[in-house]
Amino acid sequence: MTDALVVPPPTSPTRGERALAWREVDLDAVRHNVRLLASASAPAELMVVVKADAYSHGAPQVARAALEAGATHLGVAILEEAFALRRAGIESRLFAWLAAPRAPYAEAIGLDIEVAAYSGAQLAEIAAAARAMRVPAQVHLKAETGMWRGGAADEWPALVALAHRYEQEGLVRVVGVWSHLACADEVDHPATDEQRDSFLRAVEVAEAAGLRPRLRHLANSAATLTRPDLRFDLVRCGLAAYGVNPLVGQPAPVDLRQAMTVRARVTHVKDAPAGAGVSYGHTYRTSAATRLALVPVGYADGLPVLAGGGGTVGVAGASAAIAGRVCMDQFVVDLGDLPVAPGDRVTLLGPGHDGEPTAEQWSAVSGRSRYETLTALGRDRLPPVYVGERAAT
Numbered sequence: 001m002t003d004a005l006v007v008p009p010p011t012s013p014t015r016g017e018r019a020l021a022w023r024e025v026d027l028d029a030v031r032h033n034v035r036l037l038a039s040a041s042a043p044a045e046l047m048v049v050v051k052a053d054a055y056s057h058g059a060p061q062v063a064r065a066a067l068e069a070g071a072t073h074l075g076v077a078i079l080e081e082a083f084a085l086r087r088a089g090i091e092s093r094l095f096a097w098l099a100a101p102r103a104p105y106a107e108a109i110g111l112d113i114e115v116a117a118y119s120g121a122q123l124a125e126i127a128a129a130a131r132a133m134r135v136p137a138q139v140h141l142k143a144e145t146g147m148w149r150g151g152a153a154d155e156w157p158a159l160v161a162l163a164h165r166y167e168q169e170g171l172v173r174v175v176g177v178w179s180h181l182a183c184a185d186e187v188d189h190p191a192t193d194e195q196r197d198s199f200l201r202a203v204e205v206a207e208a209a210g211l212r213p214r215l216r217h218l219a220n221s222a223a224t225l226t227r228p229d230l231r232f233d234l235v236r237c238g239l240a241a242y243g244v245n246p247l248v249g250q251p252a253p254v255d256l257r258q259a260m261t262v263r264a265r266v267t268h269v270k271d272a273p274a275g276a277g278v279s280y281g282h283t284y285r286t287s288a289a290t291r292l293a294l295v296p297v298g299y300a301d302g303l304p305v306l307a308g309g310g311g312t313v314g315v316a317g318a319s320a321a322i323a324g325r326v327c328m329d330q331f332v333v334d335l336g337d338l339p340v341a342p343g344d345r346v347t348l349l350g351p352g353h354d355g356e357p358t359a360e361q362w363s364a365v366s367g368r369s370r371y372e373t374l375t376a377l378g379r380d381r382l383p384p385v386y387v388g389e390r391a392a393t
């Protein structure tokens with residue numbers, strides 16, 4: 001008989017000798033940003049958007065930090081994200097805005113989750129679930145105002161009339177009327193004023209139909225920080241809560257702190273001659289004799305392949321160039337004469353304290369949006385480590 005193979009027990013890949021790469025999430029930075037947003041938007045209430053696992057920061061952890069710092073609501077895209085937050089013990093007001101026909105509305109109603117209706121057919125489904133549950137559904141009606149994504153366009157008058165009828169039957173409570181801005185990141189973009197006017201008309205139509213929605217909401221992070229006239233009763237902030245500037249071409253008007261840092265350990269260092277072609281396609285050649293470090297993170301972990309075209313990392317307290325294409329699991333850094341050895345820490349992205357680029361700078365280099373830069377990082381091989389986590393009360 002042969003001996004059984006001995007497989008090591010699962011350990012945290014973020015700790016000790018085994019650490020390869022990880023996401024460090026600073027919950028104190030989240031609290032700081034949320035406090036700024038709450039005071040900037042008051043008296044409007046603040047919904048912190050924690051969809052996509054809180055833009056890869058960890059939804060339950062960010063949700064708790066945001067609520068501690070003054071958020072009154074949480075927002076997610078899909079119902080499953082809302083269910084997961086309830087399973088994690090989050091009891092706050094919680095809004096999920098994206099569902100397909102035959103969505104589990106009864107479960108949502110049972111868990112006190114607020115849902116969105118974009119059409120009469122969707123509202124009828126929600127009302128049917130409420131009837132079965134004998135509990136009114138809390139609904140936010142979404143109006144098309146010029147983004148042409150979700151929301152009722154020509155159907156809006158019929159949708160609000162139906163909602164009013166369901167309210168009178170005790171099946172629905174219209175808690176919100178809302179829409180979403182397409183171009184608020186470009187301050188002074190004319191589409192934003194057009195959307196505001198269209199939104200105000202939609203609210204008027206809803207009120208004329210007899211609805212009295214307590215929460216009119218339109219603003220994302222960019223509008224929250226630049227357009228006081230668009231804050232209405234509630235703002236929905238994602239990017240700024242994570243400390244990333246939501247504005248294009250200008251700095252954020254408040255002192256945001258980036259919460260996400262991605263780090264890894266160097267696995268290998270070697271000398272290379274001048275003219276060495278590095279990585280797939282030889283898109284990078286060393287300009288002089290140098291030292292190269294191998295970093296065990298790649299596009300399978302969410303890094304953009306093209307970060308090699310001008311991207312940098314923080315290592316040994318300085319900034320060093322990514323040499324050539326990012327591969328699936330690894331990339332190369334041109335160290336020059338920086339004193340780096342296997343096992344040393346490299347910072348790929350963060351607030352900039354260790355010579356690393358910010359999320360905004362990564363985006364500029366890779367051609368990805370800041371949202372994409374963050375959400376792409378939510379992979380198993382980059383497990384999260386929390387800074388500033390407090391015991392759940």
Ligand SMILES: Cc1ncc(COP(=O)(O)O)c(C=O)c1O
Nearest residue numbers: 049180220221236237238239240
């Ligand atoms: C409907 C909705 N509201 C609010 C937000 C938050 O936007 P931001 O991250 O720009 O604040 C998003 C994010 O995309 C969204 O889809």
